[in-house]
Amino acid sequence: MLEEATIEHDLYLFHQGNLRYSYQLLGAHPDIKEGKEGYRFMLWAPNAQGVNIVGDFNNWDGREHPMEKLTENGIWYGFIPALTEGTIYKYEILTPHGHLRLKADPYGFSSELRPNTASVTYPLNKYSWNDEQWMKRREKLNIYETPVSIYELHLGSWKNIELEVYYTYREYADMVIPHVKELGYSHIELLPITEHPFDRSWGYQTTGYFAATSRYGTPDDFRYFVDQCHQNGIGVILDWVPAHFCKDEHGLRRFDGEALYEYQDTLKADKPQWGTLTFDFGRKEVQSFLISNAIFWLKEFHLDGLRVDAVASMLYLDFGKEEGQWELNEYGGRENLEAVEFVKKMNEAIFEEDPHVLMMAEESTSWPLVSAPTYIGGLGFNYKWNMGWMNDMLEYIEMDPIHRKHHHHLITFSLFYAFSENFVLPISHDEVVHGKKSLLNKMPGDYWQKFANLRAFLAFMYAHPGKKLLMMGTEFGQFDEWKDLEDLDWELLEYDSHASTLAYFKQLQQLYNDMPALWELDHEEEGFFWIDANNYEQSIVSFARNSRKSNDQLIVVCNFTPEVYHNYRVGVPEEGTYQEIFTSDATHFGGSGQTNALDLHSISEPWQSQGQHIQMTIPPLAVSFLKRTSSPKEEK
The missing domain is CATH 2.60.40.1180 (Golgi alpha-mannosidase II)
Structure with a gap:
């Protein structure tokens, strides 16, 4: 049971943008009140005229369980006795305009399986971890001077039962981990597993920031996946999306009838390129929400790092926008000053909580010092994806070899800036989807030359300074581009060229792991x-x-x-x-x-x-x- 003084102190920090564990206060939590066990609910909805808790337990009748407004800042409280784990619920919000809206819990720890959209009560602390050895090892590891190779993984299309029917996190652990371990990768990077309504958004358009998607099981099933990775010497990185969120009605959009999590200024809020909304990075409660969310995944799920998606879209007001869709900042520039300060604050908070995690920025511009500490003017990440190297190398390798001599600079230019940041060399899902072809099928020439080009490209990548990331399927020469609704073409391993490619990749990875020259001075x-x-x-x-x-x-x-x-x-x-x-x-x-x-x-x-x-x-x-x-x- 939370003490009143604790609640008051935490709420002060929340409204200041400094409550790093706001998920322990807000949301639905098992609790005891007046000797009765049940669930405590707390919600931030400052514009709401009233809030009710609804679900199967009261036949979705909001009159049964109204919430009490605790503070003038819009904190609402409710307690329902006898509720247990697995209870489906939503908030029924009366907006300032007199409309009733049903919303999922922004701090919900579990969700219904899509297409249903309600939150589900789930305790945080019932899983027993067995990765103590890994966590202690991580504290002693100098990640900059060790081999880092990352297997980018989308669970649902790695292998599935049938269309839109998936294995569980536990079943994926039993299948994926032996494969990744045999390949010699140091880490798995998961495309977002935060709850999302549309399969084909791959998790990048989120509604449940604190909920591991129910497509593959429960939050503790996901903890088991991470736990098993750690016990097998594999780190886990999660794609995390603080740049924007989707507009689905049950999500964060106009949560209490007004712009709350998004900017009130529609020019700043709208991301027309993706049909999503930008978080209001200057709003203190939103800062507490997002920073707490990052810490939630790192602490509650023992994740080893976050790959922060679409950082450039946060930093620039004009990202993906046409003239008339954005306005200059107060100094006449195109930088989102609030987002810049938020990113620095976020990274400072995370590294104060755990200095051993990875914070990797997908930042596609020449913004300086992305992976430098904030105290020297950096953004505070410790790694940045090298999108310049990726673009140059793919342009080069797709050419007929007869033309490559005229574009030789594409394979040498990256060394002019290779040590300006701590770089990861990425060949990610974005480069092998939407008609871009698989890495193998990008290669010119006949059948033999395609495989030879692929082997040469991978060897050059592994010899080039920088840590490595490759999309799943590259290891055996996936011929078709990534099909996000189907699983990988594992049957290709019945053919010699693909089986030989898998053997090649294993030995290349082994060479990389065994040779300190390929990683010890990556950033020097x-x-x-x-x-x-x-x-x-x-x-x-x-x-x-x-x-x-x-x-x-x-x-x-x-x-x-x-x-x-x-x-x-x-x-x-x-x-x-x-x-x-x-x-x-x-x-x-x-x-x-x-x-x-x-x-x-x-x-x-x-x-x-x-x-x-x-x-x-x-x-x-x-x-x-x-x-x-x-x-x-x-x-x-």
């Missing part, structure tokens, strides 16, 4: 240098990746044409013997077998600004990884 200039960035005529680049130990250095040579070159000279920084430890052109991966099986001895003649060079075979549409295995002193 010392971790990378070009050997030759300028051979545009042959579309060949070579570079080195370093770790803190000099003998971990890797030389990477990439050929983006189908030509083979023998006795090709590559500069190397150190004298000694080099071995090709991995190549995407190996025959067991489906390649042509133009490998360097013998030792490559350095020649003491400068080349490509290096003191030594080797002569090697450059395979077609392939990437080779070389490592110095001995020095002249060791050879003697």
Whole structure:
């Protein structure tokens, strides 16, 4: 039972925008009043003329359970004895205009299965976690200097029973986790599992911010999924959508008859591109709502991080809008100043609560210092998606190789800014849907060349500075683009090319996990240098990746044409013997077998600004990884 003094203090913080655990106060909670067990309800609805709690328990008759208005700031309270877990309910709100509206609980912890829209009572604290070892390990981990590779996952289309009939979170845990673990990924990133009315919004248009979607089971079923991931050494990141919400009647839109969660100014509120509404980031109670929601998922579900969707749409008033659909800010700029301050405040709060989590921004512009701390002027995230690298590389790799020499800058330009942020290299669901084709099917050439291009692209991605994210299905060469209502084409694994691609990806991932040079200095200039960035005529680049130990250095040579070159000279920084430890052109991966099986001895003649060079075979549409295995002193 909450003490009156506690409620008063928490409400003060709530209205100041500083109540980080507002979900413990607002919403529906098991409680005891006058010796009777039941559920306590609290709601923020300052414009409402009256609020009733309705559900099956009172035949949806609001007169049975009216709420009491506790404060002038619009906090409403009610207690209903004998209510139990699983009770369906809504709020019946009398608006200032005399209309009755039925609304789901903004702080509801569970929801009915769509198309039904009511909230469902559900306690927060009945699940027993078994991931203590993982949580302790996370506290000691330096995430910037460890391998991070993320499997982007949409549960309903990974595998389903039939159209719009899904497995449960627990069943998905039993199927997904062994697959992801075998692939060697460090994390799973889930497309939003916050409650949403329309399957094909994939969760990005939310109505229930505190409810794990009932499509796949209960909130504790989802906790089980996270728990099992952790017990198997896999972190879990959730796509989170604080930028906007959908307009469905039972949701947040004009919640108490007036604009409450959204801006009152319709130019600021409307997102015409998506048909949604923007949160009022300057309103203190909305700040408490959103910050509490982020902390809710991190604390109550032990999530390891949030990927914050559509950050650019928060930062810019004109994002996705035509002339006349937006207005300049008070200083004559196009930045949403309230959103900028909110993002900083949000990240400060989250890292004060837990400094070991990931806050990843999907930010598609050149806004500076996105992944820098707020005390030096940054937005306070610790990672940013590298959308520039993604766009350049996809444009490049989709070209016929004969044209690539004219666009060589697309594979080199990213290194001009690679260390300006802590970057994640993303090939996400957005790039393999809506007619954009799958990653494999983007590739030019015949059937063999498509797979060779895919292998080369993935190897270049894994060798490039930055953490990695790939959409599910890439691991075996999904040929069709992502079909959000159907499951992945697992039957393709019956064909050699796709089975070989899966084997290739596993070994590439293993190479990445085993080689500190590929991740230890991801965000430091010392971790990378070009050997030759300028051979545009042959579309060949070579570079080195370093770790803190000099003998971990890797030389990477990439050929983006189908030509083979023998006795090709590559500069190397150190004298000694080099071995090709991995190549995407190996025959067991489906390649042509133009490998360097013998030792490559350095020649003491400068080349490509290096003191030594080797002569090697450059395979077609392939990437080779070389490592110095001995020095002249060791050879003697």
